Amino acid sequence: MSNTNQEQIDYWNDKAGPNWVDMQEQLDGVLQPLSDAGLRAAQVQAGERVLDVGCGCGDTSIALHNLGAKVLGVDVSGPMLNHARGRNGNIDYLQADAATSDFGGNRFDLVFSRFGVMFFADPVVAFHNIRGAMSANGRLLFVCWQPPSANPWMSAAGKAVAPFLPAPDTPPNPRAPGPFAFAEEDYVRQILTQAGFSDVSIDPHPASLKVADAVDEAVHFQTRLGPASRAINELVDEQRALALAAVKEALAPFDNGQGVYMDAAVWLVSAKA
Numbered sequence: 001m002s003n004t005n006q007e008q009i010d011y012w013n014d015k016a017g018p019n020w021v022d023m024q025e026q027l028d029g030v031l032q033p034l035s036d037a038g039l040r041a042a043q044v045q046a047g048e049r050v051l052d053v054g055c056g057c058g059d060t061s062i063a064l065h066n067l068g069a070k071v072l073g074v075d076v077s078g079p080m081l082n083h084a085r086g087r088n089g090n091i092d093y094l095q096a097d098a099a100t101s102d103f104g105g106n107r108f109d110l111v112f113s114r115f116g117v118m119f120f121a122d123p124v125v126a127f128h129n130i131r132g133a134m135s136a137n138g139r140l141l142f143v144c145w146q147p148p149s150a151n152p153w154m155s156a157a158g159k160a161v162a163p164f165l166p167a168p169d170t171p172p173n174p175r176a177p178g179p180f181a182f183a184e185e186d187y188v189r190q191i192l193t194q195a196g197f198s199d200v201s202i203d204p205h206p207a208s209l210k211v212a213d214a215v216d217e218a219v220h221f222q223t224r225l226g227p228a229s230r231a232i233n234e235l236v237d238e239q240r241a242l243a244l245a246a247v248k249e250a251l252a253p254f255d256n257g258q259g260v261y262m263d264a265a266v267w268l269v270s271a272k273a
Contacts, residue, residue, distance in 0.1 A: 005076070005097050012076050018079050019225060020077075020080055027225060034205070034264065037143070039064070042110060042112050044067040045069075046067065046069070049070050049135075050064050051133065052071055053098045053113040053116045054075055054098070054117060056077065058081075058091065058093070059114075061073035064112060065091050072108075073091060074096050075093070075116070076097055081095050098129070099121070108134050110138065111134060111141075112141055120177060140271045141269070143269075145180050146266060148180055151263070152263055154227060157219075162231070163246070164239050164243040189202060197271035197273065202270075203268045204265065206264070206265045208261050208262070211260045214255065216248070219251060231243075
């Protein structure tokens with residue numbers, strides 16, 4: 001596997017970043033229960049120096065700042081960081097690749113991430129670099145997705161679109177950079193141990209997420225962000241219309257009359273430097 005993250009850097013600046021900026025308010029609302037779980041597990045103390053890896057549009061950086069931490073948010077996406085800076089001008093942000101950055105020579109008491117660490121081309125190298133920016137007693141806490149089967153809120157739309165796409169030439173690598181790269185608990189433990197971390201703990205956390213108020217809104221959301229968005233963008237005309245109809249059919253059973261609620265499951269991963 002290549003040790004360069006350039007493909008991800010290009011993707012998050014050219015395609016995904018602008019979409020996430022447009023959908024920021026809705027996305028942060030959907031993810032709020034999982035963000036809160038990660039922040040509780042991090043046990044943030046006022047005055048701590050915190051590195052927020054893959055901070056995106058700044059939602060978790062703002063939350064960490066509001067808890068009294070001194071925050072540096074880092075992300076590869078220029079569009080998302082520009083949006084984050086506009087939301088709160090009192091937080092420092094750095095456009096950089098966390099796999100290689102020296103983070104301005106700073107040392108951190110806590111490294112935090114909400115869904116920002118699953119995209120490294122070489123995760124052991126990346127986490128070794130991140131560990132080098134931590135204080136002697138520093139700790140790590142990140143939130144990552146469990147397998148697609150435990151996350152219908154992300155996988156249901158993708159499954160609905162799949163029949164309209166050509167079959168891949170080779171089976172996909174489940175550990176390739178992407179949302180579910182850290183779905184295997186043992187693999188995550190192996191990465192962190194090889195990167196020099198100790199006291200690795202991986203705890204499951206399930207949740208029910210309100211994806212949208214209505215099915216049509218959920219379809220729009222699911223086909224703008226996440227795995228289904230890339231697939232939909234490969235389709236045109238009748239095939240695209242049929243795929244969207246299939247997504248709507250797949251999401252309809254999750255509408256309970258009060259909104260579209262779908263199950264999700266994450267790992268809360270902690271370790272010491």
